[in-house]
Amino acid sequence: MNVSRQQPAPIRLVGLTLGYDRHPAVHHLDGTVRAGDLLALVGPNGAGKSTLLKGMAGEIRCLEGRIERAGALAYMPQADEIDRSFPLSVMDLAGMGLWRRSGAWRSLRRNSRAIEAALSAVGLEGFEARPIGTLSGGQFRRALFARLILQDCPVVLLDEPFTGIDARTVDDLLALIAAWHAEGRTVIAALHDLAQVRAHFPSTLLLAREPVAWGPTSRVLTQENLARARNLSEAWDEGAPICAGRQAAGAHDHAHAHDHAAHGPGAHGHHEDAA
Numbered sequence: 489m490n491v492s493r494q495q496p497a498p499i500r501l502v503g504l505t506l507g508y509d510r511h512p513a514v515h516h517l518d519g520t521v522r523a524g525d526l527l528a529l530v531g532p533n534g535a536g537k538s539t540l541l542k543g544m545a546g547e548i549r550c551l552e553g554r555i556e557r558a559g560a561l562a563y564m565p566q567a568d569e570i571d572r573s574f575p576l577s578v579m580d581l582a583g584m585g586l587w588r589r590s591g592a593w594r595s596l597r598r599n600s601r602a603i604e605a606a607l608s609a610v611g612l613e614g615f616e617a618r619p620i621g622t623l624s625g626g627q628f629r630r631a632l633f634a635r636l637i638l639q640d641c642p643v644v645l646l647d648e649p650f651t652g653i654d655a656r657t658v659d660d661l662l663a664l665i666a667a668w669h670a671e672g673r674t675v676i677a678a679l680h681d682l683a684q685v686r687a688h689f690p691s692t693l694l695l696a697r698e699p700v701a702w703g704p705t706s707r708v709l710t711q712e713n714l715a716r717a718r719n720l721s722e723a724w725d726e727g728a729p730i731c732a733g734r735q736a737a738g739a740h741d742h743a744h745a746h747d748h749a750a751h752g753p754g755a756h757g758h759h760e761d762a763a
């Protein structure tokens with residue numbers, strides 16, 4: 489792994505609302521993901537985790553506010569968003585990770601050595617020529633992680649990277665993520681397994697269409713915060729328009745189809761991690 493690569497910059501969310509067709513999916517986000525953070529995004533179904541990752545990856549535009557970030561970023565969407573019918577070999581798929589950096593100077597031989605090393609790091613040696621459509625879910629996930637290794641980006645975004653993956657593969661991939669963290673990269677992952685988050689992710693952003701709590705995992709994943717996240721999600725109105733009054737009112741007194749009553753102290757996602 490190239491240790492001289494670019495270091496990550498912090499990612500700042502400023503008055504951020506993201507959504508689809510002018511309907512917010514997640515809003516009122518303010519806070520900073522520290523450079524080098526290992527951050528879990530947690531929340532009920534529909535809480536806005538994927539939407540936030542898509543916004544950070546530049547796949548959707550901000551409805552309001554902005555995301556300030558710099559440098560290269562690698563993004564792994566949810567498995568069902570990836571077309572596996574495309575006639576690609578495992579080697580081709582992993583090799584796509586080199587596109588950003590590979591120029592004419594990089595020989596095919598050097599490329600293939602790097603790809604083989606990445607495939608070996610995820611336990612896929614011998615799979616180079618296999619069409620991706622023939623891989624099991626776990627093998628395909630490993631191939632995607634090999635592509636991330638080759639992308640070699642300072643910031644890595646993962647959307648539910650372990651869904652449907654067996655325990656051994658999850659352990660291997662968690663070790664890879666821990667190594668990225670140790671190298672100083674920023675890693676942000678949307679996850680549902682709270683035990684896994686507690687064990688492996690020092691920071692957590694708990695979302696329920698808006699930030700419920702953001703900070704050290706042990707302080708965020710409390711019963712009280714989790715209950716508040718459930719209540720907020722249930723109270724959400726899918727058809728609500730974007731909060732046009734927020735900036736004018738500068739507070740929470742604007743007319744809202746969704747319930748803000750559950751806001752508590754610390755709900756506004758300021759990163760309380762002093763370290």
Ligand SMILES: Nc1ncnc2c1ncn2[C@@H]1O[C@H](COP(=O)(O)OP(=O)(O)OP(=O)(O)O)[C@@H](O)[C@H]1O
Pocket residue numbers: 508513531532533534535536537538539540678726
């Ligand atoms: N392409 C889209 N078009 C319209 N609405 C969308 C789109 N993608 C997501 N949404 C809506 O945005 C909201 C947030 O969805 P999102 O996928 O971000 O949640 P999530 O926290 O990742 O959920 P899950 O845990 O179920 O994956 C949901 O109400 C969802 O229906």
